[in-house]
Amino acid sequence: MTGTSADLSQQSAVHRAALPFALLLTGVALLLSTFGTDYADLGGAFSPTFFPRIVLFAWIGLATLATLVEVIKGDDVGDARFGAVVIVSLALLGYVQLLPVLGYFLCSAAFAMVLLLATGLRKPVPLLVFSLALPAALVALFNHVLVMPLPVSPFVWWL
Amino acid sequence: MLSSVPEALGLLLTGQGIAVLLLGTLLGVMMGALPGIGSTVAVAMILPFTLTMDQAPAVLLLIAVYAGSVYGGSISAILINTPGTPQSAATCLDGYPMARRGDAGKALGWSTIASVSGGLASALLLILAAPQLAAFALNFGPIETFALILLGLTCIVSVSTGSLVKGLLAGMIGLFLSTVGGDPITGEARFTFGYFPLIAGFNLLAVVIGVFAVSEVLIRVAANIEEEAATVTFNGMVLPRFAEWKGRGKNLVKSIAIGCGIGVLPGTGAATAAFISYAEARRSSPRAAGFGKGEPDGLVASEAANNAVTGGALVPTMALGIPGDAVTAVMLATLTLHGVSPGVRLMTDNPALIAAIFIGFLFINVMLLPLGMIVSKIAAPLLRMRECYMLAAITLLCVVGVYFVRGNPFDLLIMALAGIVGFVLRRAGFPMPPLVIGMVLGPTLEISLRQGLILTDGSFAAFFTGHPIALALTAAALMMLSLPLWRWAGARRRNG
Numbered sequence: 001m002t003g004t005s006a007d008l009s010q011q012s013a014v015h016r017a018a019l020p021f022a023l024l025l026t027g028v029a030l031l032l033s034t035f036g037t038d039y040a041d042l043g044g045a046f047s048p049t050f051f052p053r054i055v056l057f058a059w060i061g062l063a064t065l066a067t068l069v070e071v072i073k074g075d076d077v078g079d080a081r082f083g084a085v086v087i088v089s090l091a092l093l094g095y096v097q098l099l100p101v102l103g104y105f106l107c108s109a110a111f112a113m114v115l116l117l118a119t120g121l122r123k124p125v126p127l128l129v130f131s132l133a134l135p136a137a138l139v140a141l142f143n144h145v146l147v148m149p150l151p152v153s154p155f156v157w158w159l
Numbered sequence: 160m161l162s163s164v165p166e167a168l169g170l171l172l173t174g175q176g177i178a179v180l181l182l183g184t185l186l187g188v189m190m191g192a193l194p195g196i197g198s199t200v201a202v203a204m205i206l207p208f209t210l211t212m213d214q215a216p217a218v219l220l221l222i223a224v225y226a227g228s229v230y231g232g233s234i235s236a237i238l239i240n241t242p243g244t245p246q247s248a249a250t251c252l253d254g255y256p257m258a259r260r261g262d263a264g265k266a267l268g269w270s271t272i273a274s275v276s277g278g279l280a281s282a283l284l285l286i287l288a289a290p291q292l293a294a295f296a297l298n299f300g301p302i303e304t305f306a307l308i309l310l311g312l313t314c315i316v317s318v319s320t321g322s323l324v325k326g327l328l329a330g331m332i333g334l335f336l337s338t339v340g341g342d343p344i345t346g347e348a349r350f351t352f353g354y355f356p357l358i359a360g361f362n363l364l365a366v367v368i369g370v371f372a373v374s375e376v377l378i379r380v381a382a383n384i385e386e387e388a389a390t391v392t393f394n395g396m397v398l399p400r401f402a403e404w405k406g407r408g409k410n411l412v413k414s415i416a417i418g419c420g421i422g423v424l425p426g427t428g429a430a431t432a433a434f435i436s437y438a439e440a441r442r443s444s445p446r447a448a449g450f451g452k453g454e455p456d457g458l459v460a461s462e463a464a465n466n467a468v469t470g471g472a473l474v475p476t477m478a479l480g481i482p483g484d485a486v487t488a489v490m491l492a493t494l495t496l497h498g499v500s501p502g503v504r505l506m507t508d509n510p511a512l513i514a515a516i517f518i519g520f521l522f523i524n525v526m527l528l529p530l531g532m533i534v535s536k537i538a539a540p541l542l543r544m545r546e547c548y549m550l551a552a553i554t555l556l557c558v559v560g561v562y563f564v565r566g567n568p569f570d571l572l573i574m575a576l577a578g579i580v581g582f583v584l585r586r587a588g589f590p591m592p593p594l595v596i597g598m599v600l601g602p603t604l605e606i607s608l609r610q611g612l613i614l615t616d617g618s619f620a621a622f623f624t625g626h627p628i629a630l631a632l633t634a635a636a637l638m639m640l641s642l643p644l645w646r647w648a649g650a651r652r653r654n655g
Binding site: 016019020023030033039040042044045046048049050051052055056058059062063065066069080081082084085088089092093095096097099100104108111112115116118119120121130131134135138142148150151 | 211322324325327328331332334335338342344345347349350352373376377379380381382545546547548550551552554555556558559562563568571572574575576578579582583584586587604605608609610612613617
């Protein structure tokens with residue numbers, strides 16, 4: 001089912017304004033948090049919330065303006081492979097979380113494979129060789145040549 | 160400054176000093192030649208490796224990578240019609256047509272000589288102008304420093320490509336991020352919400368690498384761009400003969416002057432300088448008809464100007480502690496990491512370090528010639544490499560770099576989150592340099608404002624009575640801020 005051009009234009013304006021609006025809400029929430037009892041009330045420039053409040057007021061003003069501009073006449077963002085971005089982003093978050101536990105080599109090899117697959121590399125030999133060779137080279141360089149140790153795996157001391 | 164030269168040479172003429180100058184320039188040229196990396200990502204990727212170095216080699220490594228990458232961008236612009244860095248976009252206009260007609264080696268020769276000339280002239284400007292500016296800035300107290308940082312922040316207006324409102328908002332986000340953690344006066348924790356790792360604040364380097372390098376990887380993944388393989392024949396660089404320079408000297412000098420002048424202005428950038436210089440050369444060249452078809456004058460104009468910007472941009476950075484763009488912001492962050500406070504006292508407090516940086520910068524520009532000849536041969540086959548390998552290498556190196564800053568896994572998480580948020584913001588048209596500039600200048604802006612208000616018993620009006628320098632700097636900041644409004648009003652008037 002397709003919408004009318006007015007519906008689509010309205011839908012597009014909502015999509016464009018969503019991010020500036022989310023930033024506006026974030027700014028308001030952060031500003032409200034400065035009025036709680038968490039901070040000592042020292043008054044004027046001595047107060048720890050003095051400078052952040054100025055910044056957050058400006059943040060809110062600019063976010064409001066950005067939201068209005070997007071609703072009125074923003075540019076549509078082009079199509080993108082968001083599925084691949086979500087996969088790579090999740091892999092990246094997993095990578096940095098597991099790195100201290102499983103070591104640099106294992107995590108990096110796994111992440112490199114995911115990234116190469118997500119960017120369209122389908123040939124198994126280059127995929128495997130690159131995913132294993134680059135982290136191995138970096139581990140060899142930092143752990144054994146420069147003696148600046150990266151996290152090692154609990155399974156083998158040299159990787 | 161002259162009295163510090165022997166000590167500066169002592170800092171430079173060490174194994175580490177010479178190695179960083181050579182290796183940094185080499186790496187910079189190679190990274191600049193690879194499309195998609197760019198000067199900022201190159202400098203951000205190299206920064207963590209400086210942590211184990213002394214102050215002088217650490218800063219020189221970054222400057223070498225910066226200057227090398229600006230030149231390196233011309234290699235891919237000429238050989239595959241894809242500028243390795245945005246600064247070399249104008250180089251494609253005449254460089255690639257020259258390469259297509261079989262003169263790739265000659266095109267690289269012209270661009271190399273122009274780049275070296277531009278870089279050397281800007282190094283002289285840096286050596287002559289920066290100490291004068293720094294000596295003047297020594298009269299600054301907290302109120303003048305506040306006004307100066309305010310002026311520095313207005314460069315957000317010029318680095319905000321696309322929407323000015325979004326650029327300013329990104330700058331505010333950067334300023335806010337700089338306030339997270341301990342309060343500089345009372346020591347009270349701010350915006351940590353009980354989460355202990357946030358007490359030390361956001362690690363600047365993790366955020367910089369996240370918003371520039373990691374977000375760039377995600378943007379490339381989203382776009383799935385694959386560059387075409389090089390189609391030109393290249394058998395090594397050929398330097399132009401002396402006779403071929405006849406009638407082109409004026410164009411070279413004019414382009415260098417444009418680059419140096421624009422470089423000193425915070426936030427204008429090498430890409431702007433290259434295009435302005437190219438347009439001026441096209442307007443005034445007797446060979447204007449050949450522009451766009453492989454005319455060396457076009458190549459000389461673009462490359463001399465973009466390399467002349469490098470030294471110019473370092474003038475306010477070194478003399479005043481004001482970063483003109485994202486690259487110089489990263490350099491100031493490096494100084495902080497090495498225990499050097501950027502600001503108006505930088506040159507007075509560290510004369511040997513600054514002299515070493517100046518001498519090193521001259522050396523780097525001289526080195527561009529031989530290294531350019533070597534790297535262009537090596538880079539030509541590398542440019543055919545699939546982009547996905549480069550993306551994986553960038554991410555893995557970023558993780559290594561951020562991990563080495565403090566060995567803190569929390570920084571890695573910040574880097575990843577900054578990358579994802581940076582991707583979302585960049586997709587929505589938010590420029591990232593303002594965010595980094597806000598984060599770098601935020602702490603000084605806050606402390607100088609609060610100290611100034613404490614000195615004047617809370618009277619902001621007293622900032623401008625009896626402080627003529629502060630008044631002049633604030634007026635300049637307001638003018639910079641209102642410039643886009645003037646331009647907009649002018650454009651409306653012209654369009655009726």
